[in-house]
Amino acid sequence: MAISDMTLQHLDMELCSESGAGESQRGSFSDQIYTVDPDLHMLSTLTGVTFQDHTTTVIRKERDTTVVLKTLSGQSHSLSFHVQMEVEELLEASSPTLLKTEGGRRGTVNRLQVSVDKRVAMQTDLQAFITWVEQERAVLCFFRLFSEYSEWWSLRHKVFQHFKDQYSDVVRLSMGVYGEELEFSQVQNPGACFIISWLVTLTSDPWKAIPNITLKVKAKNQMRQLDEKGTLQTCGQVFHDMVKVLGLEQAIHAIIRTATL
């Protein structure tokens, strides 16, 4: 009998209510499973993928094969995914080269459907990647790359939010909390606006998630005319060099303090 997470959470609440376990101790049902089972916790930490549901439905059974519909859903670094695939499982056959899945069967993915978190679903290169994954039925490649992509995405969000919190009067997230840009300028006499742009692009063949962090300066013409030494033009290169030496976080601290003093 399939019992939903919500139902089990309700049952847990019933069981905990009289034992005095508070709201903070209970957590979500999936969190409980990952906390209690050390192997799952280890897998989640090391792969960057946290599965929250895995269901299998038998579509049809034939003499030598069984076709099942597998649904895997979960999160990778706070970005959700939902993978549905039709798998044809063969019984033991002569060739030893194919992977044995459960019960000694080997699997062929006949059809694959992937959907991801709506916060990133409209990214052009991610859409292209998912289209390729579905056409090639490249399940492993999806999890591999999505883990990498979501790690960068999550890191960018945390870093930008950190600087927004720390320098709330001078830092703006003009594209929203999940956006690709962080802006800062002086509060008084904002002659120039500095923009840190952090793109995470996906390249194909082989598929890789590549971060690209740059600093741009938007300044009025008058300011540019006064910039005889060309400081505004070289800001980008200076920032690039600072990141190499100081690391990203310290480089952003330094440039914000310098530019907004």
Add this chain to the structure above:
Amino acid sequence: MRPEKGGMLEFLQQLDAKATKLTSYHGDDDNPQGHPKKGQVQKQNKEGQPERTSDDDATAEMETLIQNLQEKKKQLKQKLHTGPKQVFGSLDNKKLRRFKVKTEADRPCLRRAADYIKQRKAELLKEAYSFAGISMTRESESCVSVTWGTFYSGQYRESYQAQIQVSHKLKIRQHTLPTFLPLEELISAHLNSDLKRFLWAVGDHLNAFVSRREQLAQAKTSYSDLLQGEVEASAGCDVLKLTLRAEEHHYHTTLTYKDGLSTRPTTVEVEDDDQSTDVEEATPRIQEAFLSKSLPDALTDIATYLNRSL
């Protein structure tokens, strides 16, 4: 006896039927000695007590067996009453959400059932990782076994394992990884600084190897006419030497895949036997096909081009 299909209930019914049958022939609580079989006369010993025959011994043995089975039946019935199926029974998710713990007796039953379901769910979630290409189990306090799955063209392929010893420094204890994998490089670069990166890097190498191997196998099967003789391949399929045959022309081609992570060649060298113009024009086309497409697709293009031009 093991539970047959139909579940615990059918098993108990069978157990009950067998116990009843044995009891009616060989005695029950009211008549522990049992009924003598029809036509059989009980013998007596010198003291006038019934003499123990081999039948009596068999009977006593049967009685012990019956008692044990009845005890087991009681225990199983008890478990069934408090197991997940009995606790949740035919309740659907909506009703379950309104379930209330009414008495103290409900609580442990419900706890056992919920724990059982959580355990099952944890097992299913662990199994999900094998579909994603990496799974792990803890062998002991100091040893973790990692399994990498490989995948190509919609099919799950073979898996590879390694045991990682967990002490003040991580070490690979035993493994089934192929020898051409740059394992020492990956260990020194990542194992003790970024385990996640190490695991994904090994997986990337393995999947790239499987892709090259399967492309070659597919090419050999589909293009045996175009390929002359055997294709020489390194153990990791990262250097391939093949000869393309078109009419009377032969193109000796060497494909090199750099790094072990490439699934398409990074360099293509072509030597032809003939110096004619047609052949010279063909060489860059052959190189471009191999550099930009998978091996089978490249051979499709090359075959089409060579058939048209020569």
